[in-house]
Amino acid sequence: MDNVKDILRKKIFSAVSSIADNIDSKPEDIVVETPPKPELGDYAFPMFPFAKALRKSPVQIASQIAEMLSADDANSYQATGPYINVKIKRDSVVSDTLRQVEEEGDRYGFSNSRSGEKIMLEFSCPNTNKPLHLGHLRNDSLGESVSRILKANGADVKKVNLINDRGIHICKSMLAYKELGNGTTPESENMKSDHFVGKYYVEFTNLSKQDEKAEERAREMLVKWEKGDEETIKLWKQMNRWTIDGVNETYEKTGISFDKVYYESETYASGKEEVLKGIEKGVFYKDEKGTVWVDLEDINLDKKVLLRADGTSLYLTQDLGTAIKRHGDWPFETLIYVVASEQQYHFKVLFEVLSRLGYKWAENLYHLSYGMVNLPEGKMKSREGTVVDADDLFAELASMAKNEIIEKERAEFIDDIEDTSEKIALSALNYYLLSTNPTKDMIFNPKESLSFNGNTGPYLQYMGARIVSILRKFGRNADRASVDTSLLKTDDEWDLIKMIGAFSDVVEEAGREYNPASVTSYTYELAKRFSKYYHDVQILNNEDSNLVEARVYLVEMVLQVLKNCFSLIGIPFLEVM
């Protein structure tokens, strides 16, 4: 269904075409803007692009086209300099927009534009030697949100995780536990199980400072692991279980889920086979020591090692195998890797190598690269202990939310304070992490994210809760069959309607750009306009019961759109907070 903008684009286009036969653009290319002042109109069309073809000044074109369109149209067209400003005849747009929200409900704003497109998204990818940290939270937030946005555009999305459960770093925590653990368990120490494992990873660092043989013993352990030594495998399984159980708890709390989980320990071997095939194809070569290389110097990517002389594999080798396996499991059109920007080089190489191996789908692989999360004090460094633990941060946010609830004397209205506090914490976190463009490094200010003032997730939740509160007080839904939307004629009401009508464009853009920030800023803008409306207008207290009915209807539809936004950016909807 065409929205107001599309209809206007077509009108402008056909008007321009009627006085020029050499326009080489399409109606979709017509630029629509919002006039700088609302008095000027609802939409603006600059005429600069047609000046050359018509060999007239944009000012002349604007006035000519405006006149042509005004002749036979309910909307008003006003030429202001080189712009045509359009004031919409509101009645039908108001009613059409609200009816559409009512009909489509929690699908409003979503589309089928990418229907049939199979998109696999990889994100999170924890190591099994320590719990999640703040960087993972950005990754998870992005991965989950982008996949929801793509689904909202009709795509068939599969979310996958890859657990990095093998390698020297895993052996380090295993070794420290073996030597220092004394048979303790997360239960015996009353610790969350991934934190328990993480403790031994830190212990290893201390150990290796005093004992220079520690590194060597860790390497020996890796060799034993590769050989399938029974005792080592048993320990490895135990510790992986602990970490993964703990990480899953965090996923659960933060609303993250996967359709399929891959384990590096299960996929890394297949990478080796692919490399051997690649040698036969002549894509790779073996040097005199037996090391396998790929030469990408022709495209300025250097030479990279794929297999060590001893036959063991590398990161690149594993990712190669994993990608090929995945395409075999589920033949995607696109595979999006949500991975930090520091790995850009790695993915360039990976994609190039896959392409040289002859996989056509390699050209549709995409690295959704995101910047680092830093603290106001500076960089997070594990060595200096400035890494922000995901669970700790979340617990701190929840506890702040709880204090806020108590301080504002809201506790008596809330059934489950713990649950509500966590939902507020989650909205604060997700909104903060998603509202910065992914490509940029960002500074996470815990204090600011906790303030809940201004442009934040809790603000959005609050606006939702206020609407629910109005509806509760009203006691029933608006009478949808008889509601007279033409009574909604204030500018605040019109602003809300226009905003609601623009939602589908936002969802489309967010999907195209893989950027949830379009949705976060839209949601804030919508909530803010509602808030202003709420202050300017008494929704329920009015003698005219038809007007009350219409306003309640409007507000119900605003709530629907807010909820649809929330579902895309990880903001839990709260009826009461």
Next chain:
RNA sequence: GCGCCCGUAGCUCAGCUGGAUAGAGCGUCGGACUUCGAAUCCGCAGGUCGCAGGUUCGAAUCCUGCCGGGCGUACCA
């Protein structure tokens, strides 16, 4: 050195494929609760869009060069 990314208000960030006077939030200051939830709203102040060229009717946006910062350039992941 080379490659990629970033540089917009005191701070944190928006600004779509170039378009009318560059916008928010926080912070500062000043207003608004006997009225639908003040986790709110309204207002004031705050900018040579890193610098210099170029393309264009028009540049925060595109191109080039410089300056400043980050990341990468491992037989680590």
